[in-house]
Amino acid sequence: MNHDGTPSWKVDEFARIATEFKQLAKYGFPRLTHPEVAIAYSFDSFIDSHPNGPSNTTLQYFKPSYTEQVQGAFEPFFRANLDTAIINVGHENLSPYKLVVVPADYVMDLASAKAIRQYVSDGGTVLMTAFSARVDEHGQWFDTHCLAGSSMSLG
Numbered sequence: 001m002n003h004d005g006t007p008s009w010k011v012d013e014f015a016r017i018a019t020e021f022k023q024l025a026k027y028g029f030p031r032l033t034h035p036e037v038a039i040a041y042s043f044d045s046f047i048d049s050h051p052n053g054p055s056n057t058t059l060q061y062f063k064p065s066y067t068e069q070v071q072g073a074f075e076p077f078f079r080a081n082l083d084t085a086i087i088n089v090g091h092e093n094l095s096p097y098k099l100v101v102v103p104a105d106y107v108m109d110l111a112s113a114k115a116i117r118q119y120v121s122d123g124g125t126v127l128m129t130a131f132s133a134r135v136d137e138h139g140q141w142f143d144t145h146c147l148a149g150s151s152m153s154l155g
Helices: 009-027 043-048 066-079 110-121
Strands: 037-040 084-087 099-102 125-128
Touching (some): 043 066, 099 110
Parallel strands (some): 037 084, 037 099, 099 125
16 A cells, blocks of 8 residues: 555555465465574674774684674585574574574673573583674673673573
């Protein structure tokens, strides 16, 4: 509908698309997947691993880039033709997955740390790569080597 409430050409186009989708259903469209592998993606990690500024040492330290590391984690699953979900581990139920890959998840907030710990405690498998869990959600370095640092109470 247009802003004034009158039908536009889009109404007919969407009706045609819906009709075509219905016709394609007998051929398995849309393809509904149930991936057993998930790859963590964090917009916060992307941003914090690429901060602006000429005196930025994070860019010198964080190589290859976050995007390249996430793509690198996805590549073997793509080549093996395995369905893979891209998720935010702090906002997603991890239980449907047999494997959760956490590539260079630089920012580790409390929700993500809890979710990963609970998933592993429940028998799940996590593959976490270098550069993961380096800073908290405020961009502050953790003072320990454990997941999400000792400064986070997981009580």
